[in-house]
Amino acid sequence: MKKLLLTIAVAFIATKGLAQAPTNGLVAYYGFEGNANSHNGLSNMTNMTGTAVTYLSGGNGTGQTANFNNSALQTTAIAPQITNTFTICFWQKNAAPQAQAYATRFQMFDSVFYRNPNSTGQWSRGQISISNGSWVGPVMDTQLANNTWQHIAITYASNGSFTRWVNGVYDSTLDSNVGFANLIKYNQILSIGGGADGSGNFMASKAFNGYIDEFYVYDRALNSAEINQVKNDTDGIPSVSGVVSSDALFQNTNAQITNVLNANNVSTTVSLNWGDSPTLLNTVALGTITGNANQTFVTDLNSLTPTTTYYYQLAFTSGSTTTYSPVYSFTQSVIDAFRFNNSFLSQNGTLYLGPGPSGTYPGFVADRSGNTNSAVFLKNYEALVSGNIPTLPTGNSKRSVSFWFKRARTTPVEYHSIFEWGTQTTANAYGVTIYENNTVTNYGWQADVTSQTATALTTNWDHYVVTYSDNKTVCIYKNGALIRTGSQPNWNTIGNTLTIGSKAGGIPTNIYGHLDDFEIYNTTLSAAQVSNLYANGAALLSNQNFNSNNLKASIYPNPAIDYFTIEMENEVKSVEVYSIQGQTVMISNSKNIDVSNLSKGMYLVRIEDENNAVSTQKLIIK
Structure with a gap:
């Protein structure tokens, strides 16, 4: 999903009768x-x-x-x-x-x-x-x-x-x-x-x-x-105050902007103006805010161009008065993601994972929605290692990592080393280990933050996010909920080789589990963004529109460049292509689909045949 975080405070002026205090100056x-x-x-x-x-x-x-x-x-x-x-x-x-x-x-x-x-x-x-x-x-x-x-x-x-x-x-x-x-x-x-x-x-x-x-x-x-x-004017200047934030999430062709607003007891309609220049030609109505509690509005922007800078501004109208927030900008800042859709190629098509210490690749398994060969099975030395990734966050720069993990057996193992990059000296590495007692450690190598002990690991898919902010705060989330915060002011990550499923340098591990949708960001995801990542991903993959009904179908080539073909026994009734955020980007009734107008990235393809059987496939466009 995206990411540049913008934390801002926003104000608006509303008409409150003839005695309204002047706002000039x-x-x-x-x-x-x-x-x-x-x-x-x-x-x-x-x-x-x-x-x-x-x-x-x-x-x-x-x-x-x-x-x-x-x-x-x-x-x-x-x-x-x-x-x-x-x-x-x-x-x-x-x-x-x-x-x-x-x-x-x-x-x-x-x-x-x-x-x-x-x-x-x-x-x-x-x-x-x-x-x-x-x-x-x-x-x-x-x-x-x-x-x-x-x-x-x-x-x-x-x-x-x-x-x-x-x-x-x-x-x-x-x-x-x-x-x-x-x-x-x-x-x-x-x-x-x-x-x-x-x-x-x-x-x-x-x-x-x-x-x-x-x-x-x-x-x-x-x-x-x-x-x-x-x-x-004893009502004062109505304002949006308290904990007010606006977070822009942008990956591939979709962005999601989360605004948290507080009306301070003034009924006000809010809209969002946006565009690829400060002229902000497009307008999205957000709704009305009232009362004195924080209210959250999530706005999806689609059909965007990757790496392009976009601008947006909030407009507040009460009575006959409309005022505006400053104009803010955002660009794509996700480093990359690995979807493991029967491939070790990154989502952006620029990074490739090679085999770990064993010299052989780990196998593929079904993902959390049951799609075959759409997650990776990591065990012991069967890890994955990248070449140098210059864009990996190093030093004490902010960052976030998101992934789904499933323990693959009930026999206890000591720990599961999910990922690491950096140098294995004090405070110079960065990674995550999940232990059998269900604690999660976000470590910097002898400079760690560990969640509290809870129950033993299950064999369910769980979503994890770790973040590191400009103020040197570490946050650990599980299934959308914050489970630990801590401070690590001395972290200084040195090195940009990513290892998934092992510690850097091939140190033996006892990892034994399935991993999917591994994402790295060069920004700090907010709690609201983490919750959206978990909830929207779960909702997307469990939505009835994507349920499989024993339809046997496959798509090729995958990854695709300009087109893909559906191979199935019956005739096609409908084909719907969805972004990973769940927006419909294409509808067809053909087995040969032209995707030359779609941006690079991962999509979900819902295929329904003439007997109303359904199959869902992951598609990567290069």
Whole structure:
């Protein structure tokens, strides 16, 4: 199946009535609906202290609000986006009294604060203080009622002046003449609910005890009307937030894009625009998202050209407003696959497996759907070895390997060595061993990750996937489920000769089992992709459309180039050619099939005769 993984956060804007907050110049919006993620996922905040921020119901906007008590949030992602002017708007409620001298609602760059003044008895007052090497303040004092929600807006204009609005009403202006360069000369942190020193360290004297909700950051100075729009839009900027991802899977002529979206309680229709150029001429309607739970959409794209770069973009429509995600691209990044369809040639037709230490090839057996000579039987020294494969992932690069394995006898053997490449020194090899106690080891040679012991192996076909990510995390999956994670930061695979059914160099093994659909990727498959690989493969091969009904038929030549012929006793009623993902790519009623328009790869051919008997054959097109 494919693979380039794209992990992204996607945002959309929806119409929410006449008081909708402006989106022009919006850098980040935090609704604090159980998390500190920004509306577009690009400026998510993290806890600034060991004390985590909590989220309570009953905020001034919809849903929840952030509760600060000796805790704070921070991000450095906003600083590069503020280049000259800005606006910050938020709702706040004091939990009286404020014990800290400088209880800070927000702080930018260790230069701009909105906080309590350092004066006895003024715990309920708010002020802006500015530092450009020396303190300016207290300034712009305004009485802030305790235990009452108030809306605060502060703008910084290009002339260096600060202006404040309280509850949507103009309050005061400070002509600071500080200059923007002086505002950003210290740390690059924006913090909420507390402040830091010039090095970015949290200061207990700046902790705020209270609630903050509906926090907006703009890269321009809003006017009075716009500030009131922000104030009155307590639904905020609807967003797709939380764990949001978009994964593009592309192999041969088919791609599968899995989007995980969260509507944040805004009913929105979603479509996917795609094409082989950024103009994105094709549109696929995905459906409607509602509620506040992650929702998954899987989109299949067919008749693609291998090695071509494709582009796609998500469009979100609510009411009369449509907004878009950035444009993302993907290309085929699967290294290769071995289907063992009575051949040791790879699916792409570029790699060939030679015999292992025994000098003889292992035999072929039926695959997991009963197709004859469509899987390989590996036992002891009957392994398979490739020549050098320059594209094999080496060093500490990300990777994934997927395969189906079936134990072939009940007499215990110590272990089954499925594959390996690399050098057999510490952390320099890469492979998988399955043990009789059902543990699975993804190893780097004395630097391994092993699943927990479960029950003994059965003689059923099982699907396994191992992945290694950019953050050096190892994941082991069995039948679509994650069974183990671990960290291996020191892996450094050296060497690109692939051995299947033995360890590299011919070290003896006791492998005794059937192997099928062995795939190598130079990317990290996500949990959703692994699940799809397992579920879609199982569904494809067990679908009633592919059930065999004792029809004796064969196809030749196989592998084919431009055509293949069906050899059978009766007349053909129908011939359907399917991609490995289950899409119909050709229908015919002839015994001679022209496949010159199909791309290289593996296909399934469903043959039905005049008596309604059915046979399914694997076909490789070179």
